[in-house]
Amino acid sequence: MSRTIVIGGGISGVACAAALNNRGRSVTLLDKGRVLGGRMASRRIRDSGTPFDGHVVDIGASYLTAKDERFSSLIERLVDLGVGRAWTDTFHVASSDGIHGVKTGPMRYTAADGVRSIVEHLASELPDTEVMSGHDSGPISVEEGALTVGGEGVDAVAVCMPSPQARQLLESGSPALDAALLATHEVTWEPVIAVTAVFDAATWREFDGIFVNDDPVITWIANDGARRGNGAPVLVTHVQPVLAARHLTDPSQVLPATLSALQRVLGISEHPSWADAKRWTYAKPLTASQQPFFLDQGFNLGLAGDAWSDGPRVETAWLSGHLLGESLADRLETGTTS
Ligand SMILES: Cc1cc2nc3c(=O)[nH]c(=O)nc-3n(C[C@H](O)[C@H](O)[C@H](O)COP(=O)(O)OP(=O)(O)OC[C@H]3O[C@@H](n4cnc5c(N)ncnc54)[C@H](O)[C@@H]3O)c2cc1C
Numbered sequence: 472m473s474r475t476i477v478i479g480g481g482i483s484g485v486a487c488a489a490a491l492n493n494r495g496r497s498v499t500l501l502d503k504g505r506v507l508g509g510r511m512a513s514r515r516i517r518d519s520g521t522p523f524d525g526h527v528v529d530i531g532a533s534y535l536t537a538k539d540e541r542f543s544s545l546i547e548r549l550v551d552l553g554v555g556r557a558w559t560d561t562f563h564v565a566s567s568d569g570i571h572g573v574k575t576g577p578m579r580y581t582a583a584d585g586v587r588s589i590v591e592h593l594a595s596e597l598p599d600t601e602v603m604s605g606h607d608s609g610p611i612s613v614e615e616g617a618l619t620v621g622g623e624g625v626d627a628v629a630v631c632m633p634s635p636q637a638r639q640l641l642e643s644g645s646p647a648l649d650a651a652l653l654a655t656h657e658v659t660w661e662p663v664i665a666v667t668a669v670f671d672a673a674t675w676r677e678f679d680g681i682f683v684n685d686d687p688v689i690t691w692i693a694n695d696g697a698r699r700g701n702g703a704p705v706l707v708t709h710v711q712p713v714l715a716a717r718h719l720t721d722p723s724q725v726l727p728a729t730l731s732a733l734q735r736v737l738g739i740s741e742h743p744s745w746a747d748a749k750r751w752t753y754a755k756p757l758t759a760s761q762q763p764f765f766l767d768q769g770f771n772l773g774l775a776g777d778a779w780s781d782g783p784r785v786e787t788a789w790l791s792g793h794l795l796g797e798s799l800a801d802r803l804e805t806g807t808t809s
C-alpha cells in the first residue's frame with residue numbers, strides 16, 4: 472500500500488503532518504532521534520550532584536516568536552492549554568565587559584516543560600499520523616519511475632530537516648532527486664555549542680536573556696530558571712559560531728573559555744557546580760531560500776524547514792512544513808501518485 476511519509480519530527484515535520492492530516496491524508500512520521508523535537512530540544516538535568524537534578528533545560532531553540540497569523544493563533548492556543556507560556560519581551564544587551572542596557576522586542580514564548588514539549592504536544596494531537604521515533608528513514612530514491620523510501624514505495628515524501636541532513640537521504644541519479652539535491656546546496660549553515668551551567672545560587676542581577684555583542688567567545692545567555700518560571704540557577708550560554716566550528720568534534724573543550732566569559736559578562740566570580748556542552752552542527756541557516764518549501768514538479772517529493780523561509784526561527788520552520796503539507800495535499804487530491 473502506498474504511504475505518505477514525513478521524515479523529520481521537528482516542528483516543520485509535525486506541521487507538515489498536521490496539514491496533511493487536516494486534508495484527510497494519513498501519514499507516517501519518522502524521526503531518527505530517540506524523541507521528537509529536533510532543534511526544539513530540552514533535556515532533564517541528571518546526575519549533576521546539585522539540588523537541581525530534574526530541572527528541564529532548553530538546549531536548542533531559546534524561545535519562540537510569532538508574527539504570522541496562523542502561527543500566532545497556534546501559540547495562543549498552546550498558551551491557553553498551559554503547554555506554552557509567554558516569557559518576556561525584554562532582554563538585556565551586553566558586550567565583553569558587562570551588561571549595558573535593555574532591549575524590548577516582540578513577546579518571546581517558551582513552555583513550562585521545555586520547548587520540546589510543544590512539539591510532543593502537537594504530535595500527540597495529530598489525528599491520523601503514525602509516529603515512529605528512533606527510526607532512520609533510509610535513502611530516498613526513484614525506482615522504475617516511482618518514489619521509494621528505505622526501499623518501500625510511497626505516494627509522497629516530505630523531508631523536513633536541515634538541508635545537509637536531507638542531502639544524505641537523497642540518492643542522486645534521477646532528475647527529481649537531482650533537482651532536490653541542487654536545492655539543498657543553496658544554503659550554508661552555522662554551528663552553535665550550547666553550554667548549560669548549574670550554579671548553587673543565582674548571584675547575578677535579574678535578567679531573562681542577554682544578547683552579548685562583539686565578544687570573541689559567547690553570543691547569548693538565557694536564564695533558564697526565569698524561562699521555566701521556577702527560578703533555578705541554571706544558565707544556557709551560546710558559543711560564538713567561529714569558535715564553535717573549531718570544537719565540534721569535542722564540544723567540552725569550550726567549557727573553560729565559555730564559563731570564564733559568562734563570569735566576565737555577568738560580573739560574578741562563582742563557578743558553576745555542573746556544566747555540559749551540546750553541539751549543533753547545523754544550528755542555523757545563514758541564508759534562506761526565496762521559496763517557503765521545495766516541491767518537485769513531477770514527483771511528490773518535498774523539502775521543508777527553516778532554510779526554506781524567512782530566517783532561522785521556529786515560526787518559519789513551522790510555516791514551511793505547514794505550506795508544504797498543504798501543497799502535497801493539493802497534489803494528492805489531483806491524483807498524482809508519485
Ligand atoms: C542552539 C539553537 C538556538 C536557537 N534559537 C532559536 C530561537 O531562540 N528562536 C527560534 O525561533 N529559533 C531558534 N533556533 C532555530 C529553531 O530551533 C529551528 O528553526 C527549528 O527548530 C527548525 O525545525 P525543523 O523541524 O525545520 O528542523 P529540526 O528541528 O532540526 O528537525 C529535523 C528532524 O529531522 C530528524 N532527522 C534528520 N535526519 C533524519 C533521518 N535520516 N531519518 C529520520 N529523521 C531524521 C532529526 O532527528 C530532527 O528531529 C535555534 C536553533 C538552535 C540549534
